[in-house]
Amino acid sequence: MTTVAKPITLDEFLQLPETEPASEYIDGQINQKPMPQGEHSLLQVELCGSINRVAKPQKIALALPELRCTFGGATIVPDVTVFRWERIPRTESGRIKNRFESHPDWAIEILSPDQSQTKVLRNLLHCCKNGTELGWLILPDEAGIFAVHPNQRIELLEATDTLPILSSIDLSLTVEQVFSWLNI
Amino acid sequence: MTTVAKPITLDEFLQLPETEPASEYIDGQINQKPMPQGEHSLLQVELCGSINRVAKPQKIALALPELRCTFGGATIVPDVTVFRWERIPRTESGRIKNRFESHPDWAIEILSPDQSQTKVLRNLLHCCKNGTELGWLILPDEAGIFAVHPNQRIELLEATDTLPILSSIDLSLTVEQVFSWLNI
Numbered sequence: 001m002t003t004v005a006k007p008i009t010l011d012e013f014l015q016l017p018e019t020e021p022a023s024e025y026i027d028g029q030i031n032q033k034p035m036p037q038g039e040h041s042l043l044q045v046e047l048c049g050s051i052n053r054v055a056k057p058q059k060i061a062l063a064l065p066e067l068r069c070t071f072g073g074a075t076i077v078p079d080v081t082v083f084r085w086e087r088i089p090r091t092e093s094g095r096i097k098n099r100f101e102s103h104p105d106w107a108i109e110i111l112s113p114d115q116s117q118t119k120v121l122r123n124l125l126h127c128c129k130n131g132t133e134l135g136w137l138i139l140p141d142e143a144g145i146f147a148v149h150p151n152q153r154i155e156l157l158e159a160t161d162t163l164p165i166l167s168s169i170d171l172s173l174t175v176e177q178v179f180s181w182l183n184i
Numbered sequence: 185m186t187t188v189a190k191p192i193t194l195d196e197f198l199q200l201p202e203t204e205p206a207s208e209y210i211d212g213q214i215n216q217k218p219m220p221q222g223e224h225s226l227l228q229v230e231l232c233g234s235i236n237r238v239a240k241p242q243k244i245a246l247a248l249p250e251l252r253c254t255f256g257g258a259t260i261v262p263d264v265t266v267f268r269w270e271r272i273p274r275t276e277s278g279r280i281k282n283r284f285e286s287h288p289d290w291a292i293e294i295l296s297p298d299q300s301q302t303k304v305l306r307n308l309l310h311c312c313k314n315g316t317e318l319g320w321l322i323l324p325d326e327a328g329i330f331a332v333h334p335n336q337r338i339e340l341l342e343a344t345d346t347l348p349i350l351s352s353i354d355l356s357l358t359v360e361q362v363f364s365w366l367n368i
Contacts, residue, residue, distance in 0.1 A: 027342070117301040118326050122340050142302050152337045156306050158211070 026074040034112040072130040082106035210258040218296040256314040266290035290350040
């Protein structure tokens with residue numbers, strides 16, 4: 001766990017330059033995300049594509065990769081962030097804001113090799129404590145997906161299990177279908 | 185994930201000879217537990233000791249290490265299993281039974297290096313779906329403990345957080361206290 005010698009505040013952290021991969025601040029700790037690899041990038045782009053295909057034309061929701069969200073005393077960068085259309089922060093002129101200072105409605109994390117499952121679950125629990133309706137933790141090495149629900153309820157989905165989807169998004173996916181995206 | 189070529193049933197699995205370390209059968213899959221190492225064994229013995237010190241003299245509950253529990257279509261061997269006194273299976277002559285065919289009231293798992301966190305969480309979720317009141321997943325490398333509650337609710341506890349204890353057991357422990365047992 002990467003910790004700095006002198007604890008810094010969230011405001012101080014947010015004034016540091018961005019790193020690549022992004023760094024996150026949660027429970028007073030700073031952690032840098034792992035460098036994304038092939039499987040991770042492919043799942044990320046396929047997820048954003050699948051969600052936006054059904055949710056964007058009708059202005060239901062928007063899926064964005066690697067978006068920094070600052071809320072509840074933390075700042076995290078989920079692999080995929082989904083905001084309901086009406087909750088997308090906008091400038092006065094109607095453009096999307098650069099800073100998202102609210103919880104996502106649906107947060108998706110993809111576990112990278114050697115990444116701490118605990119840290120990623122902690123991020124999703126932070127989301128769901130702060131209003132996020134749905135979290136996914138995708139486990140490519142185990143072909144399973146943890147769904148994180150309100151009240152910190154989790155379930156492990158596998159094989160032909162149908163995945164929970166953010167309500168009002170017209171999408172039906174099984175775990176197998178998600179992992180089949182890796183066969184190119 | 186260790187799977188056998190031809191799926192076998194739980195009954196067939198239970199007729200196989202025991203392995204060392206123990207093997208578990210859950211969701212049709214067989215997995216052998218990792219060989220326990222120093223930290224794991226020390227936490228296991230200290231936990232059993234601490235729980236039994238307050239719960240055994242008054243016949244409230246009993247903590248046992250490496251006990252096979254068969255229930256809900258699976259057979260698992262939590263690192264520490266706690267049964268309320270009245271739920272300990274007994275023979276007609278009043279001795280403890282060798283076969284436990286019910287869910288534990290409190291199940292504790294200690295993550296070993298290189299062990300799949302998903303598999304261990306899956307075991308604890310299986311417990312809580314079948315009546316277990318409390319699960320702990322101890323993460324020695326991260327100095328944290330996941331508590332698993334009924335309705336599959338989880339929380340991550342760290343540092344000075346007070347751990348949830350099976351009700352009616354008069355024990356108070358912080359996460360730090362549990363990990364301090366490793367300093368000998």
